[in-house]
Amino acid sequence: xxxxxxEEWLKRRRNFQKMLSENAMxxxxxxxxxxxxxxxxxxxxxYLFIPAEGEAAYYVRRSLxxxxxxxxxxxxxxxxxxxxxxxxxxxYPKLFASGTPRIGADLDVLPAQLYxxxxxxLPDAKWMDASVLLRRLRSVKSPYEISRIEKAAQAAAAAVExxxxxxxxxxxxxxxxxxxxxxxxxxxxxGLMRMRxxxxxxxxxxxxxxxxxxxxxxFDGPAGxxxxxxxxxxxxxxxxxxHGEPILIDIGCCIDGYVIDQTRTAVIGRLTPHLQAAxxxxxxxxxxxxxxxxxxxxxxxxxxxxxxxxxEAGLADHFMGYGxxxxxxxxxxxxxxxxxxxxxxxxxxxxLEPGMTIAVEPKFTFPGLGVVGIExxxxxxxxxxxxxxxxxxxxxxxxx
Amino acid sequence: xxxxxxEEWLKRRRNFQKMLSENAMxxxxxxxxxxxxxxxxxxxxxYLFIPAEGEAAYYVRRSLxxxxxxxxxxxxxxxxxxxxxxxxxxxYPKLFASGTPRIGADLDVLPAQLYxxxxxxLPDAKWMDASVLLRRLRSVKSPYEISRIEKAAQAAAAAVExxxxxxxxxxxxxxxxxxxxxxxxxxxxxGLMRMRxxxxxxxxxxxxxxxxxxxxxxFDGPAGxxxxxxxxxxxxxxxxxxHGEPILIDIGCCIDGYVIDQTRTAVIGRLTPHLQAAxxxxxxxxxxxxxxxxxxxxxxxxxxxxxxxxxEAGLADHFMGYGxxxxxxxxxxxxxxxxxxxxxxxxxxxxLEPGMTIAVEPKFTFPGLGVVGIExxxxxxxxxxxxxxxxxxxxxxxxx
Numbered sequence: 001x002x003x004x005x006x007e008e009w010l011k012r013r014r015n016f017q018k019m020l021s022e023n024a025m026x027x028x029x030x031x032x033x034x035x036x037x038x039x040x041x042x043x044x045x046x047y048l049f050i051p052a053e054g055e056a057a058y059y060v061r062r063s064l065x066x067x068x069x070x071x072x073x074x075x076x077x078x079x080x081x082x083x084x085x086x087x088x089x090x091x092y093p094k095l096f097a098s099g100t101p102r103i104g105a106d107l108d109v110l111p112a113q114l115y116x117x118x119x120x121x122l123p124d125a126k127w128m129d130a131s132v133l134l135r136r137l138r139s140v141k142s143p144y145e146i147s148r149i150e151k152a153a154q155a156a157a158a159a160v161e162x163x164x165x166x167x168x169x170x171x172x173x174x175x176x177x178x179x180x181x182x183x184x185x186x187x188x189x190x191g192l193m194r195m196r197x198x199x200x201x202x203x204x205x206x207x208x209x210x211x212x213x214x215x216x217x218x219f220d221g222p223a224g225x226x227x228x229x230x231x232x233x234x235x236x237x238x239x240x241x242x243h244g245e246p247i248l249i250d251i252g253c254c255i256d257g258y259v260i261d262q263t264r265t266a267v268i269g270r271l272t273p274h275l276q277a278a279x280x281x282x283x284x285x286x287x288x289x290x291x292x293x294x295x296x297x298x299x300x301x302x303x304x305x306x307x308x309x310x311x312e313a314g315l316a317d318h319f320m321g322y323g324x325x326x327x328x329x330x331x332x333x334x335x336x337x338x339x340x341x342x343x344x345x346x347x348x349x350x351x352l353e354p355g356m357t358i359a360v361e362p363k364f365t366f367p368g369l370g371v372v373g374i375e376x377x378x379x380x381x382x383x384x385x386x387x388x389x390x391x392x393x394x395x396x397x398x399x400x
Numbered sequence: 401x402x403x404x405x406x407e408e409w410l411k412r413r414r415n416f417q418k419m420l421s422e423n424a425m426x427x428x429x430x431x432x433x434x435x436x437x438x439x440x441x442x443x444x445x446x447y448l449f450i451p452a453e454g455e456a457a458y459y460v461r462r463s464l465x466x467x468x469x470x471x472x473x474x475x476x477x478x479x480x481x482x483x484x485x486x487x488x489x490x491x492y493p494k495l496f497a498s499g500t501p502r503i504g505a506d507l508d509v510l511p512a513q514l515y516x517x518x519x520x521x522l523p524d525a526k527w528m529d530a531s532v533l534l535r536r537l538r539s540v541k542s543p544y545e546i547s548r549i550e551k552a553a554q555a556a557a558a559a560v561e562x563x564x565x566x567x568x569x570x571x572x573x574x575x576x577x578x579x580x581x582x583x584x585x586x587x588x589x590x591g592l593m594r595m596r597x598x599x600x601x602x603x604x605x606x607x608x609x610x611x612x613x614x615x616x617x618x619f620d621g622p623a624g625x626x627x628x629x630x631x632x633x634x635x636x637x638x639x640x641x642x643h644g645e646p647i648l649i650d651i652g653c654c655i656d657g658y659v660i661d662q663t664r665t666a667v668i669g670r671l672t673p674h675l676q677a678a679x680x681x682x683x684x685x686x687x688x689x690x691x692x693x694x695x696x697x698x699x700x701x702x703x704x705x706x707x708x709x710x711x712e713a714g715l716a717d718h719f720m721g722y723g724x725x726x727x728x729x730x731x732x733x734x735x736x737x738x739x740x741x742x743x744x745x746x747x748x749x750x751x752l753e754p755g756m757t758i759a760v761e762p763k764f765t766f767p768g769l770g771v772v773g774i775e776x777x778x779x780x781x782x783x784x785x786x787x788x789x790x791x792x793x794x795x796x797x798x799x800x
Contacts, residue, residue: 003630033599033618043633045599045618063616063624063725070630107512111598112505113529115512129513178585185578190632191603192592198511199433199445203591203603216463218433218445224463230403230470231657231736232590233443257631325463336631 004144009041009072012137013056019133020052020104026095027051028104028130031114034194034336035106035134037257042070046078049088051095059084085121104130109196135196135341139333140355146379148258149335149357149388153377155187156253156260157391163207164396169243169268173236174228177207180251190254193261193338202338205251205261206235213248213371216325220339222363223248223371224325244269246279246370248363252338259338261359262389263375266396271372278364279372279395281313285362286374286393289330293360293378293385299348303330306344306362315364322365331360334377356380357388404544409441409472412537413456419533420452420504426495427451428504428530431514434594434736435506435534437657442470446478449488451495459484485521496525504530509596535596539733539741540755546779548658549735549757549788553777555587556653556660557791563607564796569643569668573636574628577607580651590654593661593738602738605651605661606635613648613771616725620739622763623648623771624725644669646679646770650761652738659738661759662789663775666796671772678764679772679795681713685762686774686793689730693760693778693785699748703730706744706762715764722765731760734777756780757788 016039020028030036030048036058037043039050044067046060059078060067067075078084089096103122107115108131119127141149159180166179181204185191193202200220206213212226219225219234226237241247250263265279285306292302310319320327333340334357342348342356352358358380363373376389416439420428430436430448436458437443439450444467446460459478460467467475478484489496503522507515508531519527541549559580566579581604585591593602600620606613612626619625619634626637641647650663665679685706692702710719720727733740734757742748742756752758758780763773776789 031598037631041630043618043631045620062618065616065725066618066633070633105512107516110512112507112510112512112515113531114598115515116507131513172586174588175586178582181585181591182578182582185581186572186575188574188628188638190628191581191635192601194601198431198514201592201594216465218443218462218466220445228588228590229656230441231437231443232654233466233470235591238588254632256629325465 003041004142006072008142008144009039013039013050016050016137017052019137023133024102025052025104025128025130026101027092030106032106032109038138038336040071040073042067051092057091088122100124100126102126102128104128104133106131106134138335139341140353141335141357145258145335146357148256149260149377152253152255152258152260153388153390155184155189155255156251156262158187159183159251160249160264160391163249164266167266167268167398168400170240172238172240173207173209173212174238176241177204177236180204180207184253188255193252193254193259194336195339196337197339200339203235207247207249208236209239209241209247210245210370211368212237212239214322214365214367214369220327222320222327222361223250223365224321246271246275246372248371248373250375257336259334260377260388261334261338261375262377262391263361263373264391264396265372265374266398268398268400270397275366275369275372278315278318281310281315282362282364282373285309286360286376289360290385294352295354295380295382296351298351299342299344300346303344303346306330318364318366320363322367330362331358333357334359352380354380354382403441404542406472408542408544409439413439413450416450416537417452419537423533424502425452425504425528425530426501427492430506432506432509438538438736440471440473442467451492457491488522500524500526502526502528504528504533506531506534535741538735540753541735541757545658545735546757548656549660549777552653552655552658552660553788553790555584555589555655556651556662558587559583559651560649560664560791563649564666567666567668567798568800570640572638572640573607573609573612574638576641577604577636580604580607584653588655593652593654593659594736595739596737597739600739603635607647607649608636609639609641609647610645610770611768612637612639614722614765614767614769620727622720622727622761623650623765624721646671646675646772648771648773650775657736659734660777660788661734661738661775662777662791663761663773664791664796665772665774666798668798668800670797675766675769675772678715678718681710681715682762682764682773685709686760686776689760690785694752695754695780695782696751698751699742699744700746703744703746706730718764718766720763722767730762731758733757734759752780754780754782
């Protein structure tokens with residue numbers, strides 16, 4: 001099991017402490033598994049408290065044994081949860097001396113029931129939402145983090161290469177997906193990609209073809225998809241793949257916690273000229289985005305530029321979903337979670353920085369016909385970008 | 401795509417309305433995808449409001465198109481979320497006439513950030529935690545729901561049958577898991593099993609062998625497991641399976657949203673007499689639990705009976721995990737989520753009822769050696785129970 005260098009965990013905590021100070025928070029309680037892992041190197045059940053100044057502490061319910069062997073930070077038994085409020089006050093007397101400390105927490109993921117218990121335990125604390133700080137901090141990746149995404153990219157590319165060889169008319173979408181999954185699992189794929197958004201979930205992406213790919217759904221992505229039933233309303237369905245229809249292979253892979261996201265479009269035979277042209281417009285948007293992709297650029301501008309190109313091609317209504325089911329972004333940050341920052345969308349104006357990893361996914365949806373598009377994950381560098389996705393970029397046209 | 405009969409959704413809402421009235425709540429806002437599906441037949445992004453009296457409404461953000469085609473309830477566009485508070489007050493004038501209505505919500509899963517926005521939107525409402533009511537209601541399954549779990553049980557049994565044939569010394573745990581997953585995916589497995597518990601997640605269960613299975617972890621289950629890394633600290637690892645060690649095959653499958661859970665133990669060659677005896681004790685505990693399994697019985701008593709049997713066998717420290725990493729239950733309800741009610745644990749005294757579906761999983765953990773055990777999912781009937789798991793019950797001893 002590879003881990004980040006020992007000093008990296010400390011650096012992450014130090015950077016976050018700086019953010020806490022700048023935002024007038026005296027400490028932050030991290031409750032989410034992904035957040036705890038990011039700062040400690042361990043993902044056991046418990047709470048991580050990071051004071052703006054001083055040493056963090058990881059209060060573990062289970063497994064303490066494992067947390068002690070993995071964690072880079074002071075790690076102790078959580079003990080009675082009822083006493084946790086007074087325990088924190090004892091462990092951080094200076095911080096709680098004011099009587100009304102401002103304490104951050106990951107309120108975007110912490111369930112209300114648990115939040116209300118914490119409020120009750122520390123009734124004088126002023127609880128703040130630290131989720132924006134956490135998302136900003138995590139948007140810039142370290143060399144170790146990038147190496148994990150690169151490993152995931154290798155597994156995803158191997159899966160596509162194998163899957164394309166197996167693809168046959170009459171296969172179900174799910175059969176093709178299961179074939180891809182087996183390759184990625186054997187390479188170490190965790191079996192799911194973590195998502196931060198409430199009610200969002202994703203095992204390995206989607207393989208969807210023809211009109212099934214274009215059915216609208218709740219999932220916060222540009223392609224729809226029929227899925228398996230009203231209770232599993234996304235990703236692959238049991239529909240059989242036909243000749244001449246677009247097959248969207250939008251997959252990811254999670255290695256050592258880190259996720260890649262990529263899309264390729266395939267067809268058995270040829271696409272109709274209209275869909276072929278839409279695919280080419282998606283590739284052209286990707287090229288134009290790459291041409292602008294550099295530190296200092298506003299994510300919002302990349303989105304607006306893509307919207308303009310789609311409109312110029314007469315495809316405005318089909319871009320990133322169809323009609324009322326369109327999503328309002330061109331891409332998203334990616335790392336320990338599939339839905340990280342920055343989002344290439346209106347309102348995201350903080351300039352791109354070296355170390356950010358971003359999936360860019362121009363797609364066009366045609367109800368009754370299908371979805372075409374392409375997606376790469378990019379690393380922002382000092383001068384521009386490096387493409388992390390390694391699958392060949394093309395429309396995969398098969399003769400079988 | 402099979403769906404429950406049209407009248408079933410109405411019946412579920414009616415039963416919940418009765419609970420709301422009995423618990424002095426004037427309405428309940430369901431925010432979680434699983435909860436929305438349970439009451440509407442649709443799992444799109446939005447909010448379901450169920451008044452204690454009158455008609456429910458499903459306010460959909462995306463996809464409204466899809467929700468309209470699936471939902472059994474009045475389904476409308478959510479519109480501006482900022483206006484949602486006043487919208488509810490307008491749509492349910494009688495309910496909000498008191499000025500301070502008691503409104504329930506699924507606070508055990510609703511993120512605090514969203515909860516705080518809702519509180520702000522309806523500042524005079526008294527928000528209540530309705531999660532206990534939801535968990536109670538959903539613990540008793542309909543014939544449709546049971547039919548879905550039975551379908552999942554068939555897929556899981558087919559996977560085990562196939563996996564046992566593929567099992568070879570030197571395979572990694574993850575390779576065997578990927579083989580099982582492919583069979584279940586082709587049968588319609590969603591690729592993950594939903595869990596209600598915060599920070600809990602599970603693609604398809606675990607395949608783990610020897611000392612790797614016995615490594616403690618955060619996951620709220622009796623077996624530990626090494627997993628793939630500190631960032632994926634559960635389920636299967638890349639360790640190769642050896643001769644003579646216990647191989648725990650604890651898998652589930654999610655069909656049309658419903659989950660089965662089952663465990664079988666295998667070995668290439670023979671187990672040591674000590675582990676063999678522990679396996680037999682697990683089977684004996686399962687038999688004794690079955691002998692007591694009937695409507696009216698207290699879940700707590702089943703747990704206590706199992707604890708006693710483990711102690712009598714001299715295995716108290718090894719039962720349901722080892723030492724400080726033991727979990728305090730024998731089994732759990734199962735349905736749309738893997739971690740439903742009732743839990744066979746202390747404090748669960750409400751008598752078992754016909755229609756409940758419960759996974760019972762006696763297991764013994766031996767650090768450095770492995771985990772042995774067995775798990776079936778049961779349906780409570782009018783007079784006793786029916787076993788839903790259909791894999792043969794035995795220690796799978798392979799000669800290869």
